Amino acid sequence: MAKLDLSQKLAILSDAARYDASCASSGTTRRDSRDGKGLGSTEGSGICHAYAPDGRCISLLKILMTNFCIYDCAYCINRVSSNVQRARFSVDEVVQLTIEFYRRNYIEGLFLSSGIIQSPDKTMEDMLRIAKRLREVENFRGYIHLKSIPDAAPELIEQAGLYADRLSINVELPTDNSVKAYAPEKNPVTIRKAMGDVKSRKDVAGERSYTGKRGKRFVPAGQSTQMIVGADGSTDATILGQSTRLYGDYKLKRVYYSAFSPIPDATAKLPLIKPPLVREHRLYQADWLMRFYGFGVEEITASRTDGNLDLDIDPKLAWALQNRAQFPVDVNKAGKEMLLRIPGFGTRTVRRILSTRRHRRLRYDDLLRMGASLKKAQAFITAADWSPGGLTDSANLRARFAPPPEQLSLF
Amino acid sequence: MYTVPLPRIGTDVAWRDAAKRLIGAGVSPEDILWDFDNEMGELFATATALPPVTRRIKAPQSFVQMADWVVWHKDPQRFARLYALLWRLRHQPGLMQDRADPELAKLRHMEKGVHRCKHKMKAFVRFRDLRQGGDRRSFAAWFEPTHHTVEPTAPFFARRFADMDWMIATPDVTAQFVDGNLSFHPGQPKPDLPEDAAEALWGTYFCNIFNPARLKVSAMTSEMPKKYWKNLPEAQHIQGLIAGAEAKVQQMRDNAPTLPPERAAKIKRQLRDE
Numbered sequence: 173m174a175k176l177d178l179s180q181k182l183a184i185l186s187d188a189a190r191y192d193a194s195c196a197s198s199g200t201t202r203r204d205s206r207d208g209k210g211l212g213s214t215e216g217s218g219i220c221h222a223y224a225p226d227g228r229c230i231s232l233l234k235i236l237m238t239n240f241c242i243y244d245c246a247y248c249i250n251r252v253s254s255n256v257q258r259a260r261f262s263v264d265e266v267v268q269l270t271i272e273f274y275r276r277n278y279i280e281g282l283f284l285s286s287g288i289i290q291s292p293d294k295t296m297e298d299m300l301r302i303a304k305r306l307r308e309v310e311n312f313r314g315y316i317h318l319k320s321i322p323d324a325a326p327e328l329i330e331q332a333g334l335y336a337d338r339l340s341i342n343v344e345l346p347t348d349n350s351v352k353a354y355a356p357e358k359n360p361v362t363i364r365k366a367m368g369d370v371k372s373r374k375d376v377a378g379e380r381s382y383t384g385k386r387g388k389r390f391v392p393a394g395q396s397t398q399m400i401v402g403a404d405g406s407t408d409a410t411i412l413g414q415s416t417r418l419y420g421d422y423k424l425k426r427v428y429y430s431a432f433s434p435i436p437d438a439t440a441k442l443p444l445i446k447p448p449l450v451r452e453h454r455l456y457q458a459d460w461l462m463r464f465y466g467f468g469v470e471e472i473t474a475s476r477t478d479g480n481l482d483l484d485i486d487p488k489l490a491w492a493l494q495n496r497a498q499f500p501v502d503v504n505k506a507g508k509e510m511l512l513r514i515p516g517f518g519t520r521t522v523r524r525i526l527s528t529r530r531h532r533r534l535r536y537d538d539l540l541r542m543g544a545s546l547k548k549a550q551a552f553i554t555a556a557d558w559s560p561g562g563l564t565d566s567a568n569l570r571a572r573f574a575p576p577p578e579q580l581s582l583f
Numbered sequence: 584m585y586t587v588p589l590p591r592i593g594t595d596v597a598w599r600d601a602a603k604r605l606i607g608a609g610v611s612p613e614d615i616l617w618d619f620d621n622e623m624g625e626l627f628a629t630a631t632a633l634p635p636v637t638r639r640i641k642a643p644q645s646f647v648q649m650a651d652w653v654v655w656h657k658d659p660q661r662f663a664r665l666y667a668l669l670w671r672l673r674h675q676p677g678l679m680q681d682r683a684d685p686e687l688a689k690l691r692h693m694e695k696g697v698h699r700c701k702h703k704m705k706a707f708v709r710f711r712d713l714r715q716g717g718d719r720r721s722f723a724a725w726f727e728p729t730h731h732t733v734e735p736t737a738p739f740f741a742r743r744f745a746d747m748d749w750m751i752a753t754p755d756v757t758a759q760f761v762d763g764n765l766s767f768h769p770g771q772p773k774p775d776l777p778e779d780a781a782e783a784l785w786g787t788y789f790c791n792i793f794n795p796a797r798l799k800v801s802a803m804t805s806e807m808p809k810k811y812w813k814n815l816p817e818a819q820h821i822q823g824l825i826a827g828a829e830a831k832v833q834q835m836r837d838n839a840p841t842l843p844p845e846r847a848a849k850i851k852r853q854l855r856d857e
Contacts, residue, residue, distance in 0.1 A: 438835065
């Protein structure tokens with residue numbers, strides 16, 4: 173095989189990394205390099221430096237260290253049984269790419285993942301060498317996201333957490349049985365144990381010792397995971413139930429949902445489908461409702477009997493249509509919890525309503541100026557000069573929001 | 584009638600100082616003409632000395648913060664709008680909490696525009712290596728901001744790229760960072776910057792991180808509007824990626840599953856035996 177040049181390796185190893193949805197660079201400690209001795213800064217909110225035509229943000233240099241892999245996960249482009257072209261970066265190449273891209277303001281930092289080579293420990297050690305070089309030799313103060321390798325020794329993960337802003341490990345599929353079926357070498361129990369270890373290590377780092385000192389910062393931007401949607405038969409209720417456990421038990425910062433998407437050289441075991449992008453979008457909306465709007469998973473998935481979300485309308489609207497007895501809500505009187513449940517009201521609109529309400533009664537136009545989407549909200553609220561009348565209970569309310577049924581054509 | 588000259592560099596400080604004096608002296612909004620960067624020309628050049636600071640009027644912190652953003656907006660009415668709100672605040676102390684007041688809503692909207700422009704500048708400035716040798720590396724970029732955002736955004740670049748020298752040239756204001764010192768200069772036409780080989784690698788990355796099975800062009804353009812494309816080296820690839828996406832995915836679907844490579848069986852055997 174001819175030796176690959178840097179550009180060819182970059183093509184292969186970014187192609188292999190694009191199925192990881194996360195590209196976040198937010199929520200870590202504030203750092204800068206004003207002292208002139210290093211490079212980089214992180215200031216709370218992340219920055220998306222570019223967008224690809226798939227609409228996804230490009231914030232980090234997201235690459236694999238190598239796409240050689242000894243595992244055989246059916247959904248994965250890098251599985252051992254695939255004939256995709258293989259490549260491997262040297263430590264130096266990854267470090268140089270990261271630094272040179274960063275200096276030109278292309279990226280916020282590095283998201284490094286890898287196929288499993290030789291053994292999980294060996295792979296994790298190689299990834300650590302890259303992170304260590306960046307932090308200790310290059311004095312790089314930008315963002316680093318490392319993918320932990322399942323089954324790697326806890327002390328390696330612990331070291332990784334000192335260099336990285338974020339660690340992630342993918343649960344891959346919503347149920348243990350699916351993992352067994354499609355990722356036979358991966359063990360859901362070890363994956364959860366690795367997440368548990370990171371959580372407890374992070375908890376300890378956050379506590380003060382008897383001297384009042386805090387321990388060394390450990391993954392300040394927390395951990396995240398990813399679930400593939402649409403490869404197995406799991407319902408949305410199963411997926412969201414799994415997310416609820418993950419957020420609760422391991423204090424994850426984010427669960428990413430990744431619509432199963434065609435890969436080159438697919439296996440016969442998992443036929444390629446059109447990626448279920450609308451479903452993925454509805455799952456993110458539901459995820460948001462659980463984390464920021466006080467909804468429980470049962471409430472969100474109760475609107476249909478098959479355990480899946482309504483694809484035609486968003487989950488908050490679906491819930492409101494099912495629970496019309498609780499509407500209309502008076503925006504001048506209702507509490508925060510109920511305001512958050514009104515379709516078309518976001519957290520920011522609710523905050524603005526609560527602050528303005530102290531001074532005067534709100535009218536329909538006021539809500540418009542506050543950024544509420546009244547097309548959705550008007551059926552569910554009353555304001556000083558607005559009452560929805562019979563609209564709230566009208567039989568065709570759902571039809572006002574759902575896309576029109578597709579016209580049948582003669583064939 | 585007061586005509587208040589406001590410089591292009593240091594607009595924020597100049598406006599705040601003038602507003603303090605005028606509001607302290609009880610000058611009403613209709614008696615002030617705000618002249619940004621001599622745009623009014625000679626016609627109104629009747630610079631009246633501003634009143635001295637006699638009385639300090641307290642303005643809510645939230646107003647001061649908002650004004651610090653809005654002064655960088657490109658709307659010629661920005662200074663007058665800010666002052667008019669400050670004028671009303673004297674008798675309506677709760678006004679800043681009224682998120683539905685039309686005048687405040689307009690200013691908040693402008694604030695958001697500047698916020699967005701600043702954010703996009705942090706994201707879309709693309710440096711080129713000037714390869715000048717010496718102790719510190721040296722980079723330069725050409726950028727075209729929507730509002731006057733070079734000055735408020737430059738400190739971000741100074742915090743981030745402190746160990747190198749850099750320049751961000753724009754038609755509005757040019758920022759320079761040399762040996763740790765940040766300075767601002769008048770805007771300029773687009774300079775000739777040397778080619779940078781890293782741009783080809785960045786293009787390779789851009790093309791390969793894109794997933795052709797998830798084409799969502801409007802999601803891209805809403806966050807990366809076309810007006811920025813001409814100064815983004817990666818944008819030259821966008822049309823080709825969109826045009827070829829469908830065929831690429833179809834090819835993935837059409838390819839019959841292949842037989843695993845020979846090494847797969849061996850590796851699997853080893854894994855099982857461990």
